Amino acid sequence: MTDATNGQDPGAPPQSKGLGRRWVFGKDISSWPMQKVAHAAQRKAELESRISLWAAGFPIENEATLSEDRRKWETRLRVRVEPPSQEWSLILGDVLYGLRSALDACVWEFAHIDGAMPHKPNLVQFPVVRDPANWDKALRERLQSVPREVAERIEMVQPFNRPLGQVAVDPLVILTDLNNTDKHRASVSVSVDPHGIRQNVSVTFDSEEASERNAPPDITYHFPSLADQALVVDARFKDPVREVRGGVTVGMRFTVDAPMGKEGIGSLTSGLVQNVHDVLNFIAVGPASPEELAEMSGQNDEGWLPVDIQADESGRTFTTSARQDDSRQSS
Structure with a gap:
């Protein structure tokens, strides 16, 4: 007779957590979950390629102007080609869905291993649990007929194993939250934000006295949302400026709104792909003996x-x- 939760024989001798049978994707168990991860990685590469193609066209310029009284100097953004953010966001949604469904597909495979049959198959999925008090319910409902060692391995990668302050930034939590937002609420938006201003500017005045009165310079740097004519740098002077040489370079960062704030799209998606790949391997193989x-x-x-x-x-x-x-x- 087996336990109703994970097919474990109550009379079996206890074993170390997560140790037990090991499976190889494509041999002992379907390669479908790993193929989903590979497809998500492919869509991630496509997203990065499209972003690079847009950036290669020099779609954004900086325009500097000196006021008529020569006491104010500004640099503003000129957006020649708007970023196709909606298109990028759709591809990002595909990446998130592919990774999340890879986890669910893995649990589904194990829930049917060796002819097992979950009694409520519509509840079977990979659980992401933030509070250990909710684990038993997730075990009963989400991992109904999953082998004991696999269920233990899934428990070992749960966010609640982290210190309380790190649960919200666990990759599984980030993936789940972003995927749910994209599916049920609104698109997960990819945005382009000014990031990093490099200045190479020299200002000359009509006299040494004027130069001294304007030291140090009165300059404000702005990091606005990407928009044509958005103000980036403005400098104010007490005396008229004779000449301004050089300019500023504004870097651009491609970001997504994540639970912990804006995150670079490249580092975020790379981290999620790697994490899901590692989690799937750990579920199949388990910890070292x-x-x-x-x-x-x-x-x-x-x-x-x-x-x-x-x-x-x-x-x-x-x-x-x-x-x-x-x-x-x-x-």
């Missing part, structure tokens, strides 16, 4: 420098450092 950890640390192989492997409180993150062992060092 004590024997494997011993082998990795060199305890069973002469000539290897011993390594201390320390797990953090979650039991999932390991830090390593080499130990100096006199018995292994040459004299």
